[in-house]
Amino acid sequence: MATATAPATDIHHDSHDPHATNTGISNNKLAMWLFLSTECLLFGALISTYLIYKTRGNSEVLPTDLFDIPFTSVSSFVLLMSSLTMVLALSAFGRNDLDRGKAWLLVTAMLGAVFMGGQAYEFTAFYEEGLGYTTNPAASAFYTLTGFHGAHVSIGIIMLMSLWVAANQGKLTGKNSETVEIVGLYWHFVDLVWIFIFTVIYLIPPE
Amino acid sequence: MSETTEAAVETHDDHHPSDWEYIKVATILAVVTAAEVATYFESVFTFFETRWILLTSLFTMMIFKGWLVVRVFMHLKQDKPVLQQSFFAGVLLATTVYIVTLLAFNVFG
Numbered sequence: 001m002a003t004a005t006a007p008a009t010d011i012h013h014d015s016h017d018p019h020a021t022n023t024g025i026s027n028n029k030l031a032m033w034l035f036l037s038t039e040c041l042l043f044g045a046l047i048s049t050y051l052i053y054k055t056r057g058n059s060e061v062l063p064t065d066l067f068d069i070p071f072t073s074v075s076s077f078v079l080l081m082s083s084l085t086m087v088l089a090l091s092a093f094g095r096n097d098l099d100r101g102k103a104w105l106l107v108t109a110m111l112g113a114v115f116m117g118g119q120a121y122e123f124t125a126f127y128e129e130g131l132g133y134t135t136n137p138a139a140s141a142f143y144t145l146t147g148f149h150g151a152h153v154s155i156g157i158i159m160l161m162s163l164w165v166a167a168n169q170g171k172l173t174g175k176n177s178e179t180v181e182i183v184g185l186y187w188h189f190v191d192l193v194w195i196f197i198f199t200v201i202y203l204i205p206p207e
Numbered sequence: 208m209s210e211t212t213e214a215a216v217e218t219h220d221d222h223h224p225s226d227w228e229y230i231k232v233a234t235i236l237a238v239v240t241a242a243e244v245a246t247y248f249e250s251v252f253t254f255f256e257t258r259w260i261l262l263t264s265l266f267t268m269m270i271f272k273g274w275l276v277v278r279v280f281m282h283l284k285q286d287k288p289v290l291q292q293s294f295f296a297g298v299l300l301a302t303t304v305y306i307v308t309l310l311a312f313n314v315f316g
Binding site for chain 1: 230277298312
């Protein structure tokens with residue numbers, strides 16, 4: 001333990017960088033990657049649960065009977081494009097182009113909000129068709145999976161808006177653009193999860 | 208294993224793609240998504256003679272899209288190998304655990 005601590009102390013003294021680490025990666029960034037790694041297990045469990053229960057609805061209505069693929073495709077496209085605007089925001093902050101960076105952050109949050117609006121519409125339409133949360137195991141698994149993903153998108157929107165406010169207050173500049181990168185990693189992961197959900201849950205036709 | 212790590216270190220590159228490169232990747236993602244959605248429509252669906260061809264096509268496109276997002280948008284291509292290892296350890300663990308779970312529940316028929 002002592003030998004592991006010593007080089008870290010040396011790095012601090014040698015480089016005079018209070019954020020230097022043994023790995024050369026900031027602790028915040030490494031922590032975000034490790035967090036995302038564990039999120040794979042969470043979403044893997046939710047997707048697997050849906051696949052196990054998706055046909056367990058007796059004679060009642062199933063989520064697969066109600067999917068509106070063209071509508072969900074547009075939502076997916078919106079979320080996919082929000083990944084582009086997120087990376088353009090990071091690129092702008094990296095160049096210290098704060099005005100453009102703030103604009104792209106706002107566009108990313110708005111695209112996320114459009115996706116959430118689409119999910120709210122989908123849930124409402126399904127409920128009106130008689131598919132409630134406790135209607136059958138398939139419905140519970142579907143709402144839990146997509147609801148958890150929606151919660152992640154909502155948290156992402158809050159983080160994006162926090163960055164936007166911080167940038168407007170002058171607390172976020174090109175010098176600390178790593179904060180934008182870390183929030184960006186989270187946002188891209190949420191998009192990545194939706195890529196899997198869209199194919200596995202929506203596009204693969206029932207047998 | 209050590210050769211893989213060395214190769215990863217050798218190809219480590221701090222250069223991030225330009226905005227134009229990001230737009231090109233997003234365009235590719237949009238086109239692949241359109242191709243995925245096209246399989247939903249009956250005229251295209253019947254093109255796939257068996258279910259397994261359809262599933263293979265959809266899974267290939269899904270993995271390709273995921274790979275592009277992780278490699279380009281999340282900058283894993285340029286970042287240090289330890290981040291790749293950390294992330295893919297989780298992906299590999301989740302994939303293994305849940306494929307075994309799905310097999311146990313006979314989900315694949």
